[in-house]
Amino acid sequence: MKPLGYTRPTDVAGAVALLAGHPGARALAGGTNLVDLMKLGVERPGLLVDIARLPLDRVEETPQGGLLIGANVRNSDLAAHRLVRERYPVVSRAVLAGASGQLRNVATTGGNLLQRTRCLYFQDVSKPCNKRLPGSGCPARTGVHRDLGVLGTSEHCVATHPSDLAVALVALDAVLHLTGPAGDRALPLTSFHRLPGETPDRDTELGPAELVTAVELPPPPAGARSEYRKVRERASFAFATCSLAALLALRDGRIETVRLAFGALAPRPWRALTAEAALRGEPFTAAAVAAAMDAELASARPLPDNAFKLALARRLAVRELGLLATDREAR
Template structure:
């Protein structure tokens, strides 16, 4: 591991200033992703700016009935918070599905959203990877890719984003607030992640040196009956091979509103807009749910060894929506 300097940020402005003063600096939250990447040689920062003492560790209700979640809130505190469990249960379920208890106690909200892919080629510095070394190639296309993307990928990169939390936040129209030397900014979470295209090394739309300060969830009464379902290769702690965050508002047997996001299928949490369009206004029955899944997955472009994800995701979407519909009918 490369030697590095370590500084504790005195406040948000000071944190941003410390990073601006050192081009090879990185913000340090819980370190559950960054430190691993430092050990493998993927990340080689000259300075770590520790954020854990900043006043960004609170979850507060907003005036419109939503939630404001600080960037240094731990995953454990987020999952256990009574307002999260009551108003956005899928978010709590996603966080609890996302890691071991030890990791949840350390990992932070901001760090979770910015964590990098777990693709084995990305973490192996002895070989090529367009995300790590632009222009070097993507060996996963012709190599090991059984858990890689089926939506929104390109020939330059087929890795998936590993966040469970991000999938639920995407379904609920979360917004990301950040601070820069020029002042604060905000964007929808769906705009945070850049398309893979020809530049997979450019992962987010955050301005250079920006610090995420909090995530806002707007009020969404429909989210109170939401679900998160994750499929993984073993029952213990593991990354998803497919996941769904969803909620339905049903009246008179028809879907009045639908929210749906998918995980482990793309380079970012995937908002299922095509499926939502099919669901809205349609009868809340199995045939509608299957048609919605098919509409979303029509854009899937699987590789030879991950084509199983298409029927897996179809079945998962239908199962979760059916469960929600049956719950809403009671």
């Protein structure tokens, strides 16, 4: 047995102090990912700092007309919240696509964004993995990689980020509120998750002893409809093969607003900025969407068994934007 300490601070400052004073400590909220990794031997913290009861569990309107979502808001509460369903349906649908009801009742907003990859080699401590042990290699490149990344990968890692919620929040230009030893700061979610490069062991820009305290959503784009679509191997409780959060608003047949964020294609939620720029201001056609996606995917580096994701992502964008453009539901 490995000795394990446990403590339950009463405020954010106390939690930060505990994390700062104990290198290797981990914050514990819902524990739906951390506890699994501890059972596998991937995570071996000497101290768990239980932040589940900190007062970070509210959804509040901001003066600008957006929402401030506490890091400890449970996924089930987030999906069911009236203002989320009315103003940001893409968030509610992403959460409901993400896991079973039992897990959503425990998992938190902040923890969802911080969950780690489900790559088989990362989770198996008997195998080499650059994300788990830098310099040991990436056997996924020549091994099992069907569900892994095609965009933003490197020679050192091809893992994907597993969160559904993060994909929707990236499409909405969400901002994270962080608290650490140096104080408070805000960071766009698009800049939070890192690409692997030569340091695949660093998943995010979260600093030492920092906590995610809230997620802020700006007001939704005027007139935009949104959708979250998840393609997976089975109908429920499966991680995405490819997913898409899409927002679209048309004016006189031309694209006024378009947002596209993909899941399961990259080590972070992938905001399709190239495709968005190609579509903005153009007449809406399926051919235009397909061409924009070709431009977006031009930098992809698929492996033999996951090259199908390129066609899947293209078709998913054409289908979902087409439904949004014609005000139709695919459900």
